[in-house]
Amino acid sequence: MTDTVAAKIPVTVLTGYLGAGKTTLLNRILTEDHGKRYAVIVNEFGEIGIDNDLVVGADEDVFEMNNGCVCCTVRGDLIRVVAGLMKRQRPGKPAFDAIIVETTGLADPGPVAQTFFVDEDVKAKTQLDSVTALVDAKHVMARLDDSKEAREQVAFADRIILNKTDLASEAELIAVEQRLRKLNPLAPITRAERANVPLDQVLGLGGFDLERILDINPEFANPAHGEVGHVHDEHCGHDHHDHDHGHDHGHDGDHHHGARGHAHNDDIKGVSLSLDRPLNGVKFTNWLDRLLGEQGQNILRAKGIIDVQGEDRRMVFQAVHMILEGDLQREWGATERRWSRAVFIGRDLDEAALKAGFEACAA
Amino acid sequence: MSFTFDAQITAALFDNSGAIFTLGDGSVRFEDGSYNAVHDGAILCAAVHPSGDGVVTGGDDGRVIWSRKTEAGVLATSVNGQWIDSIDASPESKLIAFSSGKTLSVIDATDVYFRRDYAHERTVSGVAFDPKGRRIAASTYGGCALWYARIEKQKPTMLKWAGSHTGVAFSPDGNFVVTMMQDAQLHGWRLKDSKDMRMGGYPSKVRSVAFLSNGQLMATSGAQGAVLWPFIGANGPMGREATEIGYDEGSLVTLVAARPKHGVLAAGLSDGRVWWADPAGQGLNFVKADRGAPIAALALSPDGRLVAWADEDGNAGVVEA
Numbered sequence: 001m002t003d004t005v006a007a008k009i010p011v012t013v014l015t016g017y018l019g020a021g022k023t024t025l026l027n028r029i030l031t032e033d034h035g036k037r038y039a040v041i042v043n044e045f046g047e048i049g050i051d052n053d054l055v056v057g058a059d060e061d062v063f064e065m066n067n068g069c070v071c072c073t074v075r076g077d078l079i080r081v082v083a084g085l086m087k088r089q090r091p092g093k094p095a096f097d098a099i100i101v102e103t104t105g106l107a108d109p110g111p112v113a114q115t116f117f118v119d120e121d122v123k124a125k126t127q128l129d130s131v132t133a134l135v136d137a138k139h140v141m142a143r144l145d146d147s148k149e150a151r152e153q154v155a156f157a158d159r160i161i162l163n164k165t166d167l168a169s170e171a172e173l174i175a176v177e178q179r180l181r182k183l184n185p186l187a188p189i190t191r192a193e194r195a196n197v198p199l200d201q202v203l204g205l206g207g208f209d210l211e212r213i214l215d216i217n218p219e220f221a222n223p224a225h226g227e228v229g230h231v232h233d234e235h236c237g238h239d240h241h242d243h244d245h246g247h248d249h250g251h252d253g254d255h256h257h258g259a260r261g262h263a264h265n266d267d268i269k270g271v272s273l274s275l276d277r278p279l280n281g282v283k284f285t286n287w288l289d290r291l292l293g294e295q296g297q298n299i300l301r302a303k304g305i306i307d308v309q310g311e312d313r314r315m316v317f318q319a320v321h322m323i324l325e326g327d328l329q330r331e332w333g334a335t336e337r338r339w340s341r342a343v344f345i346g347r348d349l350d351e352a353a354l355k356a357g358f359e360a361c362a363a
Numbered sequence: 364m365s366f367t368f369d370a371q372i373t374a375a376l377f378d379n380s381g382a383i384f385t386l387g388d389g390s391v392r393f394e395d396g397s398y399n400a401v402h403d404g405a406i407l408c409a410a411v412h413p414s415g416d417g418v419v420t421g422g423d424d425g426r427v428i429w430s431r432k433t434e435a436g437v438l439a440t441s442v443n444g445q446w447i448d449s450i451d452a453s454p455e456s457k458l459i460a461f462s463s464g465k466t467l468s469v470i471d472a473t474d475v476y477f478r479r480d481y482a483h484e485r486t487v488s489g490v491a492f493d494p495k496g497r498r499i500a501a502s503t504y505g506g507c508a509l510w511y512a513r514i515e516k517q518k519p520t521m522l523k524w525a526g527s528h529t530g531v532a533f534s535p536d537g538n539f540v541v542t543m544m545q546d547a548q549l550h551g552w553r554l555k556d557s558k559d560m561r562m563g564g565y566p567s568k569v570r571s572v573a574f575l576s577n578g579q580l581m582a583t584s585g586a587q588g589a590v591l592w593p594f595i596g597a598n599g600p601m602g603r604e605a606t607e608i609g610y611d612e613g614s615l616v617t618l619v620a621a622r623p624k625h626g627v628l629a630a631g632l633s634d635g636r637v638w639w640a641d642p643a644g645q646g647l648n649f650v651k652a653d654r655g656a657p658i659a660a661l662a663l664s665p666d667g668r669l670v671a672w673a674d675e676d677g678n679a680g681v682v683e684a
Contacts, residue, residue, distance in 0.1 A: 057445070059464065061486050063504050063527050065546055076486060076504060076527055079545075084423055084446055087373050087387040087405040091656075091677035119545070120568055 008127040011099045012203050013112050015153045016134030017143050018105030021163040025134060025195035025202070026102060030055075034199065036097040039085050041078065043104045054088075054096070056081055060104070062111045065118060071297040071321040074115040082122050098203055099126065106149050109133075109156045110300065113320045116208075130207030133157035133187070134195065137168040137176055144179065144266070154180055155268045155300050155345045157187045158207030166193045185270040186303060186343050210316045210327055268300070270345040273358040278309035279340050284361040288317065288324065291357065296322030298349070304342030307332070309363035317342075365680040368392065372673035374409040375660035376418055380432070382671035382681045383418050384660065385409045391418060391430040394671075394681055399435040401428045410452040413459065413472045421447025421461050427470070439470050442480065449489045449530075456496025458512050462487035467501045469512050481510050481519070489530035493537045502531035502542045507552070509540070522552045524559060530570070535578030535623040539599050543569040547585060553599060560601055562592060567615050571661075575621035575628055580642065582628050584616040589630045591642060609638060609647050618661040625667035627684065631658025637672045639684035650682040 016022050026040060039054045061077040064070065078101065089095035103109055109131050116128035133153045136143070140162075143150040154160060160180055165173055177189055190197050206212035284306060292299060299321060306315040308328075317326030332338050344354060371387035381394035389402030391409075402422030409420045417431035425444035426437050441447055441463030450461040457472045467487050471477035485504040492499055492512070501508045501519075504527050508519035527545035534541070539560075541551040547568050551560035569585035574594070581592045581600070588610035592600040609616070609630060618631040629639045635655030638647040656676035663670055673679035 059486065061504070063485075063545075065526075076545075080448065080486065080488070081446075084405065084407055084448075087371050087407060088423075089371050089387060090369055091371070091675070 007094055008125060009094050009096055009099055010129035010204060011101060011116060011126050012129050012205075013101045013103065013109055013131040014134070014202075015103045015107070015109045015131060015157065016105065016161075017136065017140075017147065017150045017153065019139070020105070020134040020136045021161075021192075021195040022102055022105075022134055025161075025197070026100070028195060029100065029199060029202070032199065039096040039099045041081055041099065041101045043102070043107075054085075056085070058101070060107060062108075069296075069322055071110070072114065072118065072323065073111040074118050075111050078112065078115045079119045079122055082126060086125050098129070100203075108149065108152060110152075110321060113156070113208075114323055117320065117323050117325065128208040129203065130158035130205040131156050132159045132161060132202055132205075134161045134163050135176075135180070137162050137165045137173055137191075140176055141179065144183070148267075151183060151266060151268045152300060154183045154187075155270070157184060159201070159205060160184065160187045160189045161192050161195070161197050161202070162189050163192045163195055165191045179266075181270075183266060183268050183270060184301075184345055185272050186301065186345065208318065210318060210325065211329055268345070268347050269349060269351075270343055271349050271351045271354050272341070272343050273304075273355055274339060274341045275359055275362060276339050277362045278307045278338070279361045280363040281306075281308040281311065281315065283363075284308070284315075287357050287361050288319075291354075292319055292322045292324055295346070295349075299344055299346035301345045302343065304340070306340045306342070307338045364394065364682075365678065366392070368673075368677040368679065370677065371405070371675065372660050372677065372679055373406050374420075375662040375671040375673050375679070376409055376411050377662055377664045377669070377671065378411050378417055379415045382662070382664075382669070383409075384671070384673055384679055385418065385420050389422060389424070391420060391435070393432050395432070397432045399430045399432075401430050401435045402426060407446060407448055408450040408461070410450045410459070411454075413452045413454050413457040415454060419450060419452055419459055421450045421463075423447075425463065427459070427461055429472075438472075439468065439478065441468070442466050449487065451490045451492050451499075453492040453496025453512075455494070456492070456512060458492070458496055460490045460492060460499045460512065462490050462501060467499065467508075467510065469499065469510075479513070479515060481508075483508060488528060489542070491531045491533050491540075493533045494535055495537065500531045500533060500540045502528040504528070507531055507540055507542055509554075522557060524550045524552075526550075529568070530572075532572045532574070532581075534581070534594055534599070535574050536594075538597075539594065541572060541581065543572065549583065551599070553597075553601070558601070560599065562600065562605070564605075565590070571618045571620075573619045573621035573628070573663075574623045576623075576626045576642075578623050582619040582621055582630075584619050584630070587611055587615060589616050589619055589628060589640075591628075608640060608642055617658050620661045620663040620670070622663055622665060622667050625663075627663070627667045629661060629663045629670045629672075629684070631661040631672055633657045635674050637661070637670060637682075639670055648684060650684055651680065 058077045065072045302319040313328040316329045374385045384392045385406040387405040390400045392398045404423040406420045423446045425441040427439040445463040452459045465483045467481045469479040487501045489502040499510045506523040528542035530543040547565040549562035565585040567585045571584045583590045588607040592605045614632040614634040616630045620629040637651035656674040659675045660673040
C-alpha cells in the first residue's frame with residue numbers, strides 16, 4: 001500500500017448582486033458539453049441532478065469560531081455539505097472536477113472563503129480556486145451606491161465579470177470599470193453579455209493559489225495606465241489594443257471618474273503599495289501580523305509579493321480578514337524586476353498610514 | 364478477512380451476524396460478501412438496527428433505510444428530502460433518531476405510525492440516545508438540545524456553550540453529555556446541574572469518542588495518541604487530567620472504538636495503522652501494522668474481540684484483536 005495524495009478539488013465561489021446573471025452563468029456551466037462533473041452548492045434547496053452534476057442546497061449557516069475574533073466566521077453548512085460530497089469520492093478519484101458555491105445576492109463572501117482556510121477537514125480535501133463576482137453593467141453603479149454588500153462582493157473578488165455590457169454605452173462601461181478597479185485593484189475585469197464568458201475564465205483560475213498570485217494579474221499593484229503613479233515595466237511592453245486585463249488605458253481624455261475618485265465616496269477601496277528596496281523580513285511579518293490583528297475586520301482581502309533582504313525567493317502572502325497564509329515561493333527570475341508589492345482592500349483604510357508602515361519595513 | 368471497495372467507506376459496524384460496511388455509492392456490504400445497493404447517493408451515517416439485525420442508514424437521498432442481508436426497506440424520509448446527517452438507534456427503547464437540516468426526527472422500529480419531528484434554530488450535527496433510549500441529545504451551533512424521545516409537544520432542555528458542536532455522546536450512566544467541537548476541543552455537561560466541563564488541548568478536531576471500562580473511561584481521537592478521560596464518581600472528568608496512550612508523533616488518531624462493557628480500545632490512525640489495547644495492561648497490539656491511507660471507519664465487535672476497519676482508499680478488513 002502506498003500513501004496516496006488525492007488531488008484537492010477546486011472550489012469556485014460565485015457571487016454577485018441579485019439580477020447580475022449568476023443563474024445564467026450557472027445554467028451554462030451545468031448544461032455546456034464540457035465532460036466535467038461539477039457539484040453546485042446553492043441557497044435554494046433542491047437536489048437536482050443534471051447528468052453528471054449535482055446541485056445541493058445550502059442554508060447560509062454562518063458561525064463564529066471560538067477564538068473570540070468576530071471576523072473569523074465560517075459557513076457551517078458548507079463544512080457539512082463538502083464533507084458529504086467527499087463521501088461520494090471513489091478511491092483515488094476526486095468526487096467532482098470542481099465545486100461551485102453560489103452565494104445569494106446579499107451574502108458576504110468572507111465567511112465562505114474563510115471556511116476553506118479554517119476547517120481542517122475541508123482544507124484537506126478542497127482548495128479555494130477563486131471568488132468570482134458578477135456585476136450588472138447597467139445597474140452596478142446604483143448598487144454600489146446603496147448597498148454595502150454589493151461593494152463588499154466586488155472588493156472580495158479575484159475576478160469580476162462585467163455582465164450585460166450590451167445594455168451600457170462604452171463610456172458607461174469605462175466609468176464602471178474605473179470604479180470597480182478603485183474598489184478592487186486586484187481583480188481582472190472581463191466583459192460579458194448574458195454571462196457569455198469562457199468557462200476557463202471562471203473555473204480553474206488559482207486566485208487563492210499563492211504561487212499564482214502574480215500570474216493572475218501581473219499589474220495588480222500598479223495603477224492603471226493614465227493614472228497617477230503608473231509604472232511601466234516589462235508587463236506593459238505589449239500592444240495596448242490587445243489588452244485582456246480590461247484595465248483602463250486612460251486614452252479617452254474624458255476622465256471625470258479618474259484616479260482621485262472624488263465622484264464616489266466609497267467606504268471600501270484598494271490601497272496599492274510598492275517599494276523598490278528590499279524589506280526586512282522580520283519587520284514586515286510583524287507589521288503585517290499587527291495590521292491584520294488590529295484592522296483585520298476591515299481588511300477584506302490582501303495579497304502581496306515581497307522582496308525580502310537576504311532571500312533569493314519571493315515571499316508571497318494573502319489574507320482574508322485576519323486569516324493569513326504566506327510562504328517563500330520560487331526564486332526571483334534573472335531578468336525579473338525585484339520589488340515588493342502589496343494590495344490591501346478594505347473599509348476605511350488609512351492609505352497614508354499603510355504606506356508609512358509598509359515603507360518603514362525597508363531593510 | 365480483507366476487502367477492497369470501489370467507493371468511500373463511510374461507516375463500519377457490527378450487527379448480530381458480523382461486520383458491516385456502508386459506502387459512498389449507497390451500498391451496504393456485509394462481511395460474508397452479500398450486499399444491498401440501497402441509497403441513491405452516499406450513505407452519510409449508520410447505526411445498528413435496534414433489533415441488532417442489520418443496519419439503519421441515512422443518505423444524501425434523504426432516506427432512512429433498514430438493510431439486512433436479504434432485504435432492505437425505507438423506514439422514513441426527511442422533510443424536504445434533505446440529507447440525513449446523523450443517526451442513532453436504541454436497542455432499549457427500539458427508537459431510531461436521525462437529523463436532517465435543522466430537524467431531529469424520531470421513529471419507532473416496532474410501530475410504523477410513530478414519528479416525531481423536532482425543530483431547532485440551527486442545523487443539527489449529531490444525535491445520541493441516552494442509555495435507556497428515552498432522551499435524545501442533539502448537538503447544534505451554540506450547544507446541545509435534550510429532547511424526550513416520545514413526547515409530541517415539548518420544549519427541549521438547552522445545554523448552552525458558545526461555538527459549533529459537531530457531534531454528541533451520552534455517558535453510559537446517563538449522567539453526562541459530551542460534544543465534539545469545531546475548534547479541536549470537547550465540551551461536556553453534568554446533567555443534574557448543567558455544570559460545564561471543558562476538555563481541550565487537542566492538536567486536531569475530535570471526530571470520535573467511545574466509552575469503555577463500564578463507562579469509567581472515555582477515549583477520544585484528535586491527538587497523537589488516544590486520549591482517555593476518567594468518568595468516575597459524581598464529578599466525572601471535572602478537575603482531573605486526561606491520559607494518553609499510544610502516543611506517536613508521526614501520526615494522529617483519527618477514530619476510536621470501544622464497548623462500555625469491556626476494557627479494551629481500538630484506534631485508527633492517520634497513517635493507516637490500527638491498534639487494539641487494554642489501557643490497564645501494557646503496550647499496543649497493531650492489528651493493522653502496514654501504513655496507508657487514513658483510517659476512515661472503525662468498529663469494535665460487541666464482545667470486544669474483533670476490529671473492523673476501513674481506510675480512505677477503499678480497503679477494509681475484519682481482524683481478531
